[in-house]
Amino acid sequence: MMIKQRSTITASAMLALSLTLAGCSSSHDADNKNSSKEASSSEVSKTGFPIVQEPIKLKMFSRIAPVNGPFKDMPVFQDYAKQSNIDVEFTEVPTDGFQEKKNLLFASNELPDALFRSSLTSLEAIRYGTAGQLIPLENLINDYAPNFKKLMEQYPEIGSAITTPEGHIYALPTVVTVGAARTDKKWINQAWLKKLNLQEPQTTEDLYNVLVAFRDKDPNGNGKQDEIPLTARASAGVGLGLPIIPMMSGSFGLDTQLGYNINLVDDKVEIWMGNDRNKELLQYLNKLYSEKLLDPEVFSQTEAQYIAKQGSGNVGFFFDQTNNSFLPIQDQYTGIAPLEGPHGDRLQSQGAPVPRDLGSFAITSVNKHPEATMRWIDYFYSEEGSTLLRFGREGENYELKDGIPYYTEQFLNTGNQGKITPYAGGGAPHLISENVASFINPPQVQEAQKKLDPYMPEVRYAAPMFDEETAKKVDVLRNDLDKYYDEQSTKFITGALSFDKWDDFQATLKKLKIDELQKLYQDAYDKVKQ
Incomplete structure (x- = not known):
């Protein structure tokens, strides 16, 4: 059975996108619960950096893969904290046993401000969203996530995959526009x-x-x-x-x-x-x-x-x-x-569709700075932010060749690629495009993908909301x-x-x-x- 792959843009995807971007969804209980805690929108810059003038701290729960080093030592989080004025303290849980720890987190209601690389299933996102433990994100995306909003416009299947029939979005995915990163x-x-x-x-x-x-x-x-x-x-x-x-x-x-x-x-x-x-x-x-x-x-x-x-x-x-x-x-x-x-x-x-790892990032109801948090994560859905997340520091970790980042030979020889980035091990909320995929999509991997391409399904439907x-x-x-x-x-x-x-x-x-x-x-x- 030799079938070609193509992306889909469905009527429901367009509907989900229009609901999201127009901000037409009804207010959710979690919005009301959270409104007294939210930082004033005037305190959060909608464009540029820093995101906030006065430094804030956020606590995030995250999966850490065996190849990773501590998040606090990664250039992306060190440099981005200075750039954004937002300092993030991560609770890092190993891949083995992560699901159990995540279940316990919600069962005990001892919530962080956000979940990063959280591996939430669609069912979990809806369950914790309707329970008021996760807040709906559609209005925050519209106002504070220009990069993610642009991707939703380019790939309407993203909206279809993450938007409930009621018009709510409880978690953000990894967005993968390069085919070799989906198989x-x-x-x-x-x-x-x-x-x-x-x-x-x-x-x-x-x-x-x-x-x-x-x-x-x-x-x-x-x-x-x-x-x-x-x-x-x-x-x-x-x-x-x-x-x-x-x-x-x-x-x-x-x-x-x-x-x-x-x-x-x-x-x-x-x-x-x-x-x-x-x-x-x-x-x-x-x-x-x-x-x-x-x-x-x-x-x-x-x-x-x-x-x-x-x-x-x-x-x-x-x-x-x-x-x-x-x-x-x-x-x-x-x-x-x-x-x-x-x-x-x-x-x-x-294989996976363009919106992969659908529950990669979510904001909880205890978060006092949801607008700033959305601006913080949105940076990683840009080419610039994704490059920082995946490659670290220019000159020290990578160099540009024809505008594409490549790890330097000296850094490759250290074998520490997984130590400096949370993308290694999968599931990090960010954009994976042709422009930032040189390490995971080298010629050998491209050739391997070509062997799979003729046998990919014509349409790969994501898990429904x-x-x-x-x-x-x-x-x-x-x-x-x-x-x-x-x-x-x-x-x-x-x-x-x-x-x-x-x-x-x-x-x-x-x-x-x-x-x-x-x-x-x-x-x-x-x-x-x-």
């Missing part, structure tokens, strides 16, 4: 292929045979059977199961539309968790696992361990957006196309279904659960009301489709 590439050890006189795999059966050779024929040449044929991240977020599932699902005709395990067939939503193609996918992964071709730590490894394996050169096949983690040995790997599955499917099912009542229903249904699916798919892959129990698995999905959830997604899709 995980399929990296294979070409040095091992060459040594063993093997061709790049084209089908899932080819991949199986290559992985067997990686396991048995000592491609690293140390005389030990210590190679890792295939590995993947241990966590992709609830609802998508193990990351290995969406990374391989396209070979079995299974897409991830609307931010979920969904195929769109003749404008019909099909949640595929219980269908026979998913069974075949899990059986294939079970075969790899049982024959020690799939890394047994794929269920438990930390993000740091996964990244270290990429850089070790001792992995045959893995998935990642870019080549940052294996730069010193980049020539050892090459990107390959999606694999053709047993029924001829060859789809790049994993349900109305508040429906969002609560979806939240309840998905809480049970996602947990059950994640647990059972893991058991099927490891062999802890026999495929003889597949009928029971399907029956339980029915009991957990998967059909009702499918109808809710169908209704949402009907409102946004072209």
